[in-house]
Amino acid sequence: MSNRKFSKNLVDGPHQAASRSMLRGVGFETADFSKPLVGIASTWSKVTPCNMHINELAELVEGSIDASDCKGVLFNTITVSDGISMGTQGMKYSLVSREVIADSIETVVGCLGYDGVVAIGGCDKNMPGALIGLARLNRPSIFIYGGSIQPSSINTDYVTVCEKVGEYAKGSISEEDLIAVEKVSVKGPGSCGGMYTANTMASSIEALGMSLPGSSSQDAVSNDKKQDCQDAGAAIKNLLDLDIKPSDIMTKKAFENSIAVVIALGGSTNAVLHLLAMAHSIGVDLDLDDFTRIGKVTPVLADIKPFGVHFMSELNAIGGIAPMMKLMLENGLLHGDCLTVTGKTLEENLQEVLPYPDGQEIILPFSKPVKDSSHLRVLYGNLAPEGAVAKITGKEGTLFTGNAKVFNSEEDGMAAILEKKITEGDVVVIRFEGPQGGPGMREMLKPTSAIMGQGLGDKVAFITDGRFSGGTHGFVVGHISPEAEMGGPIALIKDGDEITIDANADILSLNISDEEMKKRSESWKNPNSSPKSGVLAKYKRTVQSASKGAITD
Secondary structure, three states: OOOOOOHHHHHOOHHHHHHHHHHHHOOOOHHHHHOOEEEEEEOOOOOOOOOOOHHHHHHHHHHHHHOOOOEEEEEEOOOOOHHHHOOOHHHHHHHHHHHHHHHHHHHHHHHHOOOEEEEEEOOOOHHHHHHHHHHHHOOOEEEEEOOEOOOOOOOOOHHHHHHHHHHHHHOOOOHHHHHHHHHHOOOOOOEOOOOOHHHHHHHHHHHHOOOOOOHHHOEOOOHHHHHHHHOHHHHHHHHHHHOOOHHHHOOHHHHHHHHHHHHHOOOOOHHHHHHHHHHHHHOOOOOHHHHHHHHOOOOEOEOEOOOOOEOHHHHHHOOOOHHHHHHHHHOOOOOOOOEOOOOOEHHHHHOOOOOOOOOOOOEOOOOOOOEOOOOEEEEEEOOEEEEEEEEOOOOOOOEEEEEEEEEOOHHHHHHHHHOOOOOOOEEEEEOOOOOOOOOOOOEOHHHHHHHHHOOOOOOOEEEEOOEOOOOOOOEEEEEEEOOHHHOOHHHHOOOOOEEEEEOOOOEEEEOOOHHHHHHHHHHOOOOOOOOOOOHHHHHHHHOOOHHHOOOOO
16 A cells, blocks of 8 residues: 555656656655655744744654655644733634634645645644644644643743732732742743643643654653654654554544543643534534533543642653553543554553552542542533533532623623622623634633632632633633524623523523513624624634534534
8 A cells, every 4th residue: 555645646757847846946855756745734933932942843853754764844834822812802813723723734735745744733722723634634644742831930830920910900919029920930932831721632632542642741841752753753654654544543432532531631621612623623423412421420630720739740740641541541431442643552552651659649549539520511501502611620619600790892801800890799791702703712811810819719600602711710611602693692691680500410591581581582683893804704704603613614
């Protein structure tokens, strides 16, 4: 079986002399035309610490591919920074970037006939964007995670700074104190250091089988991460020779493994959105109820930020996620027969993994978990007929009833929080921030962090048709569907309405009568304005509900 399925059409024969001539211009030698061509999708950028080192990793990958009798071809795709744009209009472009990354990888590889692909990502949307692109192409592929950042010298990180803003607004710290934390908390390179969205997605992709073992559990600046890149060449050559494609790896059972690992790690709500989209791109039937089904039997084991105390770098130092996955496999929570990018099954990959050292307190035993079932709760009810996603660890309670304070944008809600207009017992409602309503489904880290910083984390609730950062914690519910832009029930809430969030029964209720709900719906008029042109307008026209992963095809 040829391992040059695509490149041969590009470079073989006298009629392709002009193509070869162009390739010689970028450094191809005659011998390279008989080798499999492997595209290396780099998300390098200096716009964010998460990606500032990616090209150094990409060059290691290129060298390893060339040494494995293939020809590596390096190209770039975009990245944006959630952390920098958080709380601004710019954040509307964050989820959009997932689609741009997927489209660009598919476009380059499809155009230039690469036989295989290695994609390297750092920040949140790089990872699902890359996986969606790899799935559409369905050619032998590997994903490499750029790695996690180290915590600061005073054990703070980006999310700490967000929460300190709330403390400053409350008057607990001075502006000088705030700036002092700001100056030391993010020292790149690497992705945010808790079990936020980047580390969540990296871990989920390794559990899915699309990264080499250990890729998600390496610091950005480490010999382990360099070795991960140097191993990529032999691994992609093996996949090419065996013709193992994403469709062979990204199966329903593999997605179930991925979900289980996300839950055990206490991962981000964004994993729900992204795993649904990734599954759709490979033709796997995955829905919100799969998260509920798996969540009933999967405990939260990791005591990691945002709701725990440890950083990802600390978990990396004791063996990463592999020993936890081995424990999960032994307890019947993972499918060991799933194929991975090593060409071996998950069970085979885990056979030689050593247990965590005695006395570690980061991954808790099954006998004493952080929570005995999932922290990711899929809620339904008259406020979320198509579903909503809550991140509730139990530390903030599992039942909340309060009165709504309603805002039609993140900015309005944030202003009210900083002006101390939110008090104990309130349910903060921020709407028109969904996939279409934003458009772009902004993350609500700044308002939720401000709430935590003011000491209201267990005293108020927060609901939105937008989404949350992996750094968010507290009594929060997002992804409410249908969204306000579509006239969903969240659009009908009025100030003072009573709302109940029940994470035991998985219900989200607006406590008004059916008659009142119908009356409001019939008189509702959309107050939201929409972009008339540009990428946000295109996105709004194509994006589907958050309950389907905010897919665009």
